[in-house]
Amino acid sequence: MGSDRPPVQLTGFVGRGPELEALAAALAGARLVTVAGPGGCGKTRLAAEAARRWEHAVRWTDLSATTDPLVVPELVGAAGIPPDEPVLIVLDNCEHVLEAAADAVLDVLRTRPDATVLATGREPLGLPGETVWRVPSLRPDDAFGLFEARAGRRFEDAGARRAVRTACARLDGIPLAIELAAAWSGTLSPEEILHGLDDRFDLLVRGPRGVPARQQTLAASMAWSHGLLDEPDRILFRRLGAFHGGVTLDMARRVCAFGVLGDAAILPGLRSLVDKSLLTAEVGETSRYRMLETVRQYAAAVLADAPDAAEVRDRHLSACLDLTAAAAPLLDRDKDAWRAAITPERENLRAAAEHGLTSDDPSRGRELAARLPWLWHLGGRGPEGLVLLRRAIETRPDDRSALQARLLTGLALVADTNHPRGLDYDVAEAALEIATEAGDAETAALARLLCALGLLGRDPDAARATAEHVRNSASGAGFVADGATALLGMIHQLRDRHDEAVPLLRAAVAGLTGRGDRGVASTALAFLAESALHTGDLPEARRLAAEAVEVARPLAEQHRIGLAASVLATVEITAGRTDAARAVLEPMIRMLEEARPPFVPGLHRAIGRLHLAEGDPEGALAWLTRETVATPQTLVVIAAAQRALGEASCARATEIARAAARALEIARAANLPRTIGDALDESAHASPSRAEELRHEALSLRIEHGLWLDAALALPHLTDDPRLLKIDVPTAGRTELREAVESVHRMRGRRGRPSSGWASLTPAELSVVQLAAEGLSNPEIGERLFMSRGTVKTHLSHVYAKLGVANRTELAALARDHL
Structure with missing residues (x-):
């Protein structure tokens, strides 16, 4: 029945700002615009809102009021609108009387040059000059806003908000589905609603009174669309329910073309289902046809009750086996x-x-x-x-x-x-x-x-x-x-x-x-x-x-991107470019806030270093303690963060010492020189009486392994020579760093190492002592430290002489007290 205004809506219109602008632009540029989309996507609401913004006369006709094609011409027209006055004629729900609606629109366009027609339906009218405007899914923020509006409440809790957003995404941003889900908010939590979507056609069954039956449940909306298909399209539609994530023409033929549905019927069938908004086409080098997940689940449910279900799924498995077999040779070469x-x-x-x-x-x-x-x-x-x-x-x-x-x-x-x-x-x-x-x-x-x-x-x-x-x-x-x-x-x-x-x-x-x-x-x-x-x-x-x-x-x-980004951020932090480091890590930080973040080794440590470099040791500790594996590298940064918080209390000093000692223990056992050096530095902070000894031990170790940047960064604790301290470590070249480090090392060497006692032991001798005290044999020590057995034996003989012990048993007892 016709009306001079859009139907009164009992609920507010939410979002869709860009869509309304795009629809207005389409109406300004064409005399016939068809708003097409699957059931429940919001075609009527969009058309009504566009009509309200139309500056001239509007004639609204809801064709769902009839199933008789002969009645359609009487409902369509501009009766009561003076000639030569611009008019927008809206035909809502054309899909079930498509041919009659198309004929009526064609007659209006020919007889009323001042008329613009806006049609809604699940497929285009198929007329010359028709602009087909496909309704997109709700954008995430609009979908969330619609859920809140229909639930009649705001969701402040982070977990609830995440569940609502996930539910909206799983419902494909379909307004009807979101509204039906939101209607359960007085009974179920957002998390329970999300869980219920595993069987969405059972959950989304309580629509509002006063709307057409096809809009009262999600299943009814889908059944309406399914009922309008002819038999070949119904067969293809249900067989496509076996696919997940879309289908190519080739795969559709492999799986769906059998029995009464031959190869030649597949491409026209795909086009027909696209026209009817049950498929979307992604046209490219290899075009791909997709169903919204809600549509796919309905097709799968229809397939499950069909006599050809087992054959369809077996053919789908065979097609996937053929695909992987054809691609297998690429695994080794590309x-x-x-x-x-x-x-x-x-x-x-x-x-x-x-x-x-x-x-x-x-x-x-x-x-x-x-x-x-x-x-x-x-x-x-x-x-x-x-x-x-x-x-x-x-x-x-x-x-x-x-x-x-x-x-x-x-x-x-x-x-x-x-x-x-x-x-x-x-x-x-x-x-x-x-x-x-x-x-x-x-x-x-x-x-x-x-x-x-x-x-x-x-x-x-x-x-x-x-x-x-x-x-x-x-x-x-x-x-x-x-x-x-x-x-x-x-x-x-x-x-x-x-x-x-x-x-x-x-x-x-x-x-x-x-x-x-x-x-x-x-x-x-x-x-x-x-x-x-x-x-x-x-x-x-x-x-x-x-x-x-x-x-x-x-x-x-x-996993791979995060690992590489962690190293890049560490480089930037070392260079003093904390803004660049944060730019690298920000996407990773957002990722870690997900419900089930991926495993990225070293990422928490890099974020902790960043917070430390930004002067936020508390933030650093919060990130570092989130790591589930206590690596020596992480323990070193934890000690540094604890130190940055201040050593005023004995408890804090004890924490620093414990983290540094544990890091040193693990690093020595695994023979990680760089981490041993870092742990020695932190141990020096925790043990002022041995600080010089520990820092020079770290320096010797770094020189031995060519760790020139690490060594140069530690120079302020080893010398007060202004000539050496004026080096800008991040911009200095390797040669400049090496010369400065070796200069400090030579000055320590001129002071001489004691001839006996623990201070007389070289870093290599200390490493041998550590492993010997753990009970390793000479061959095992050599394997661990990349030394020959003879070298290990020589080191031990020097250690015995310097410490005044006669054998490994005495050495182990002495080492336990000292180390």
Whole structure:
């Protein structure tokens, strides 16, 4: 029935400012504008608001009042509006009488040149000169505002706000769905509403009275659209319910074209569903068709009750297996190309694998899961991959096949970047055993490399030996060979053997980047940046760290990006550029506030250093204590932050001493010279009576390992010579730093070292004493300190003479009291 004004709305209009401006611009530039979109997207409200802003006469007609096409011409028109007066004719809900509405509009446009028509519907009218304006989903802030408005309350709690925003996103920003969800706010918490969306068609059933039946529940809205489809489109629509994350034309043909629906029907069917707002088309080199998740869930529900459901899902699994098989050769030569082929189908691949794993014979689901670990390792969705791989393994827990070895190796690979807590090593070890037993040399090599990586945190010497074995036995160039080379370089870098680390890391980066192995390449670049930083080449450190970030960025994977960003921020902090460091870390800080932040080693430490550099030791401690693993590097920064808070109280001094002592203990055990030096500096602050001795021990250690920047930063505590203190460490070159450091060291040397007692021991002798006191044998000490057995024996004989002890037992007893 026609009216001279839009229908009265009982609830306020929320948001949509940019959309209304765009719609007004469309009306200004065309005589026929169709607002198209799926049910519940807000077409009527947008049209009504646009009509209210129209400066001239308005004629509003709701075509849902009739299902008789013959009545439509009587409802449409400009009756009562004087000729030659501009008029906006609004036809709301055209989809069920589409042809009659199109004929009526065409007649109006021909007879009333002063008329503009605004139509709403789930598909265009299909007339010449028609501008189709597709209704977008609500923007996140508008969606949140609509939820609050319909709930009749504000959500101040951070957890509740996060739940509401997540719920709005999961509801695709569809206004009807958001309003129905908000209606539960008097009964359920936002978190409970969010949980209920797992079965949204059961939850969203309580619409307001006084609105059309199709708008009272989400299911009714979808059923209305579904009922308007012809039979071929209904078949295609439900079969598309097997897809997640969209579908290409090729995949749609592979899965949906069978039985009464042939290949030739797929493309016209896709176009028809796009016209009817049940699909959206992303046109590109390979066009992709998507359903809103709410629409997809309805299609999946219809499919579940259809006789062809099992065949559709089996064909979907087969298509995904074919896709991964075709892309598999790219894994070894071009991982960027592999990711480009696989990543758009990530949701489909996961869904297909899950379907396969629930079958009576899960072998095809297990096979698909075994082909996907690199997707989860590099794609920022690791927890999802861990769940899928565990399920695949647990379907055949006693299996000893090559497939089981691949699944276990994949689980270790994904665990590596997702806070493994030892899982990576244990699983890799099991994978190595089964792969070796099954004769799968390729899987065994990768499993052994992952074993070496898992050993890094618990036994660096064993990690080095295993990595060397992998590198020496690797056949040709490939990820395993380059990964082992990178790992060896990292181990040498951690132990400040930079002359050996740098060539290894550079060689690894060259091989890795050439094949698109961005993840490990980025980490290797970050280690190179740290080498350049601590050995005194700050510009090169900044360049390498920035390159590490850029190499990782295309992965959109926060573990690698965060690790590289942490190193870049540390470089900037060392250079005194705290603003630049904060700019680097701000996105990472926001990421850590997520409900389930990713695992990024060293990120909390970098943020703590930033707060410390900004003069906020309390903020530094808050971030540092959030780290779940107490590394010696973190303990050193904790001690520095505690010291910055002041040493006025005995309790604070005790905390500083404890953190520094623990850091020194762990660093000595792991043979980390750089961290030993830092811990000695902090110990010097905590022990004023031994400060000079400890600082010079740190200086000797840094000189021995070429840590010129670290040594130069400590010079103010070692000399008052103004010529040496005027050096601007962040801008000085490596040679200038080295000359200043060696000058201070020579002055200490001229004073002479005592001939006996603890102060007479060299840093190397102290390291030997520490390990001997722990009960290590001479060969074990040599392995740990990279010394020959003869060198260890010589050091011990010097120590016995200087300390006046006769054997290792007396040395151990004396060391316990002193160390």
